[in-house]
Amino acid sequence: MEAIHRKYATEGGVHIVVQTTGDLLTWSLIDALVARHVSCLLISGVDSFHKGLETKAAQLGFVTRLTMLLETRGVRKLALEDARRGHLTPQGRPTYLFFGAQPDLWIGKLWPRGRAMVNELSTARLCDNFCNQLSGGVGFLQPNFQGSEVSIEPNGNVYPCCLKTRLAIGNLLEDPLDAILDRLQGDPVYEAISMGHPERMGIRHGWSVETFVEKSQMRLPSGATYRNFCIGCDRFHEEVLIPLRRSGRPE
DSSP states (O other), X not given: OHHHHHHHTTTTOOOEEEEEOSTTOOHHHHHHHHXXXXXXXXXXXXXXTSTTOOSHHHHHHHHHHHHHHHHHTTOEEOOHHHHHTTOSOTTSSOEEEEOOOOTTTTSTTTOOSHHHHHTTOOOOOTTXXXXXXXXXXXXXXXXXXXXXXXXXXXXXXXXXXXSOOSSOSEETTTSOHHHHHHHHTTOHHHHHHHTTOGGGTTGGGTOOHHHHHHHSEEEOTTSOEEEOHHHHHHHHIIXXXXXXXXXXXXX
């Protein structure tokens, strides 16, 4: 965090946001984060899936305790409207925001993969295009525009979205991020993702939109049919892109 702050200090500055479940926050840790120029603390563990917070009463106690810790160290609550506009320090002071994996918010329509899907908690459907939402793939090839994001894992692997495609688009231990994104400019697969239209990613490889939609469904443990574009993206990678990479043939 100190290195990031130094790097951009003379170039307009940068917002450093730390996301944490909040379990381990203490006065001393909050002071250490503030001293290292953190703009915002996102407390993500306020939900019934969090061990020890299964009840509303437990969640209220958790929020009350952390609010006291944060407020007494000069960290102020961030209004949702300011968060949506990207104003993370509206009063020139570090801020905090609570959220969690509530079924109507974070699990709900946003997680068409993993345990939320297998346990049939996800309400995402074919019309819920995660690729075309914040933290999805939309705009990832346009880094000069607000809202452009990529996901980077600790090993350096880079992905175009938060949910992560089956293949990384590059690795920061091998190439700078700009070089990775420049290499994908004009590639129909990744241009489709960047436009928020994953159903078009396979056209160059013989997958029509209709084929992609057909591949975007699976059978859940209960026997119910589940449909979402993220399923189609996985299938396209598994059936087309991964075999292409293994064959060594240029895409």
